[in-house]
Amino acid sequence: METCATRETILQAIRDIPLLSPSAAQLLQLSAQDDYDIQEVIDIVKCDAALTARLLKIVNSVAYGLVHQVTSVDRAVSYLGERVVAGIALADSASALFDKELQGYEGPAGELWAHDLRTAIAAREIARYAKSPLSADLAFTAGILHAVGKAILSDFLKQTAPELLGSLDGHEIHDYLDGERRLLGIDHTEAGYLLAQAWELPEALQLAIRWHHQPAQAPAAFQPLVYAVHLGCLLAMMAGSQSADALQYHLDKGYSDYFDLSPEQIALTLLEVNEAFSTLQHALHESGDPIS
Template identity: 55%
Template sequence: MVKKINPDELEKIVASIPMISASASRLLQITAQPDHELMDVVNLVKTDANLTARVLKVVNSAAYGLVSKITSVDRAVSYLGEQVVVSIAIENCAGELLGKELAGYEAAGGELWKHDLRAAIAAREVVIQSGADMSPDLAFTAGLLHDIGKALISDYLRGTAPEAVEMISSHDSLDYLAAEEKLVGVDHTIAGYALAQAWQLPEELAMAIRYHHEPAQAEEIYRPLVYAVHLGDSIAMMGGYGTGSDSMRYKLDANYADYIQINANILANVMLTVDTEFDKLSESLSDSGEKS
């Protein structure tokens, strides 16, 4: 019998997850502000010796192949760009959580983080290539964090993948979200949202985590971003980077068209870009050696 996650249990799970660092938290707050500047990111990185060291290690890693070593945070941040810095900060403080094996989904260690990176790049590219009026940087960050709830409920779902798959193919459950809810009492978006609140993530990111499978249910002001993450998530799965048994077993909400104009040609280009950019980004992140 699978143990259900009631509200008390969810609270306990969330409490057992380490808080993100103060600097990562502030970085996410700053970058969610529409009028922030790269200098704000630079100043924030400078306040955290650990993050500074990681940023410098990444920029000087073989992946970037710089001729001369960069030693200043200003140059490193402007060279890497905001998205890479955010990826480093998240990996630095939530890497263990996002890198863990998702036994409940029959996904090996590292699959969730790869999916997150692909979804982040895809969400960003959807925004850029469709010309949608929103921040590609924020779409990227929301993509990185959207599935964090899977890491929270995966252990409870252990051994349920065949049942979940069967529930969907027999139309007993509409999609994997519904199957999760039936099996353990909460789905990964609700669990992720609870963690987002505990971590005091900006509301935009919390909403993307909560509604990335049901974008129409998000409040109107958050909907464009949530749809971008919804599409980014789908594109990551279509490209072969899901998180195991749930891959592709979610519904596409075609009403994205109210916010994001994308045709087959743009989509093909987005998928192509995701393949190229993913190799670059994952190389630069992994290449920089041991996580501190």
């Protein structure tokens, strides 16, 4: 395989990506804390008129079927939950990344957001089975962000998916990450990690992005979170993915060290992911959200 772009070109592309909106950045910072109060989330939303309008449209959509219209930020945040609010703020702030066509992965526009949302929901559900305390909110946020590096690498991987898949079939490469590194000198987990650093995201989110396909390499203190995202990502691919790299990564069975999950519970989680994804996706579509 021949390199089609220099690593430095890709690093410059990462540096050129705009910063997150203040609201999105603040909400992501909060999501990584164990002791934040929902009022802090409400206060951030109230200072952002566009985000306030977005949340009210979403919570009052037909998909949620509320009997009484929600007219206050307090009730909207309480109903949707802090994790969903942070995800919506992120999607709105970085829609150019999440909604773009992933030509390098043969994925249609919106596929990255759909996969990330499924992963977030799955990681949230998996966190409930943790053997030691693990924030479901943090797992959800990490899931939303975990594959953002694909939006960066896609532009440099155009027309290479058939070659990478052929190399996998011929056992020339270990997995899709290996192929990315051989072509570009960087894979999507590292690209996403560098973007997370540029965005000054909390360390837990940075590491979940960096190691979600290789969770055993994450620092020990962060492995429960990273394994939740790792397993959530694979479940999301099983639930539905239109990208060429779907299910082209290896499952690290080390997740059983951190989660009490039977095959039946994994199957049930997959059903819950599809149901929750459908509801939220319909709500976003009805609200006119660009990511839908």
